[in-house]
Amino acid sequence: MFDFVPLPIYSAVYYNVMFVIMLMVLLHSMVYDIREKKSLDFFHVLGYILIVVMILYMGFRPVSGRYFADMATYRKGYLLMQRGVVKIEHDYAFNYFMWACSQIMHHKYFFFIVDVLYIIPCYIFSKKYFSSYWFYAFFMFAGSFSFWAYGTNGIRNGLATSFFILALCYYEKKWMMYLWFLIGMLFHSSLVIPLAAYITSSLYKDPKVYLYIWLAAIPLSLAGGSVWQELFFNNLGFSDRTSGYMEGESVEGSFSSSGFRWDFLLYSSFGIIAGYYFIFVKNIHDKFYIHLFGIYSIANAFWILVITANYSNRFAYLSWFMMAPVIAYPMFKYKIWKDQYKMFGIILSIYYLFTYLMFLKNGK
Template sequence: MFDFIPLESYSAVYYHSMMLIMIMIILHAMVYDVYNTKSLNFFNIIGHVFLIVFTLYIGSRPISGAYFADMATYARAYNLMEHGTNLTIDKDYAFNYLMKACAYIMPVKAFFMLIDILYIIPCYIFSKKYFTKYWFYAFFMFVGSFSFWAFGTNGIRNGVGTSFFILSLCFYDRKWVMYSLFIIAILFHSSVIIPFAAFMAAEFYKNPKVYLYAWLAAIPLSLAGGSIWQDLFFNHLGFAERTSGYMEGESAEGSFSATGFRWDFLLYSSFGIIAGYYFIFEKKITDKFYIHLFGVYAIANAFWVLVITANYSNRFAYLSWFLMAPLIAYPMFKYRIWKDQYKVFAVILSIYYLFTYIMFLKNGK
């Protein structure tokens, strides 16, 4: 569908297009008020067009081992299933059995399109539910998040699993539906057990100060403990089976796979912590859902901080990063916080996406 775009430029088109949309949002924010009907209608139309084009763009990407490494691996397994090879399925049952079922009825390109629909649509549903007429701004933050593109093109099992987690949160007041979707999320990728455990911990103990202190304490503990925490979690507490492949150095999203204490990733993670601190402790927001969301993010991210020096630890980081967009955006479109709220949000959105864009430019792909 987008075969006219050179493979080496495929990711770049996404990042540059998002930059143009970001500039468009800023310009509108400088001219219109947040309640302006004309501006809201404009972005409602643009938003739905963007949703369709973006889904088609990411879903119809070329199958390439050079630019989308994991995609080629999945394609090989899919082709074996198409030809009747009986591959052993012993983990991530929802993803693998879905792939097996699809191999009987559709070509591999259609399968990747389906997977990316499952990846993107939950973010749209969440945005529509919690942000109503302002949904596009939240949706833009979702798809403009650092690593969103990578987990839609490479780590697709992980990506779909976290998206089903997001979908689960749309049924926060219907617990049986929410927990059913949590189970499906974990069956897509077992690593989702980490944000689920964080969700349960935050459900049991509802004190945002404790979440904040736990995250802050994780930094010196990680610096002091180093590999001790990796050994504890992966060799003694059973997380190795839940996160198989992360520790062995398998391909993640290529250039973001450096080891060591990642201060740049820690800085990015702190955006969510700072937002939660500001809205809960400074602006006194007592929204039950938001405090719970902050707890999930802080606890799951603290886990990553403890194992930050692991190979491809960005995959662990994404188990909290996927919640950063709603964590930052939710209060700004649920509560009146600033005088020129639309303008302030546009600045925050710009800073948020600029980190993603700069990391893309820095890594060159």
């Protein structure tokens, strides 16, 4: 569908369009009151256009092992399934879903359906918790660092985290929430990390504990290094599923350099600083928000412990996908500042600018 877009700039088109939309939101928030009906109507229309175009653009991207590394691997497996070669040993829901699709459709429609399932939960979450302001939350989801990558490359991880987001839409309907948690885990078993964070923050509801866990993870990671990788991924039985993430040289799809990534720790701190400010400075004691903060803090602390591993970005995303609501939720639920919506425009812009600058830095 978008074959006219050269592959070398295919991702760049996405990031640049999002940058233009970011500027529109920023300028609009400076000049107009985004609470006015005209403003809301404008961004609702823009939001629906963005969702449709994003699904089509992401879902019908050309197959490329060079520019969307894992995509070529998925297509290879898909074609084998179409020829009757089926060997499913893990991530059962995803693999049986792929097998079912392979029996009835071309692989390009499989990738399209995957991205429908990846993007729509973010819209549902935004609509449920942000109501008339859903566009801004959705933009922050879509503008999050690695959101594009997990819709085009690490699609199993991306689908699993989107099902986790969908599960949180049923926060008051526990059986439905846990059903979606289970589906997410069956799509990619790494979802056990945010699920463990959810359970831990359900049992210990003190946000100070979450903050201490996150802060403690930094010196522990610096001091322990590979000890934490050995503990979590060998002694605790994760080695088979994650050995490719933890060993070897950096490859496409992993962080561009190894070692302790202070730049990504800075990015992670956005969610921690936001949670600290809203909970401890502004005294927002919203049960759901504190739980979100707990999930994010604990899951991100896990990543910090294994930050030096190859492919540790795949563990980072198991918390980063929650950062958008951690930052945005209180600003559309509570009165915090005098010029609140101007401030939000600035915060949204800073949030996306990190993503955009990292794209420019990496050149892809």
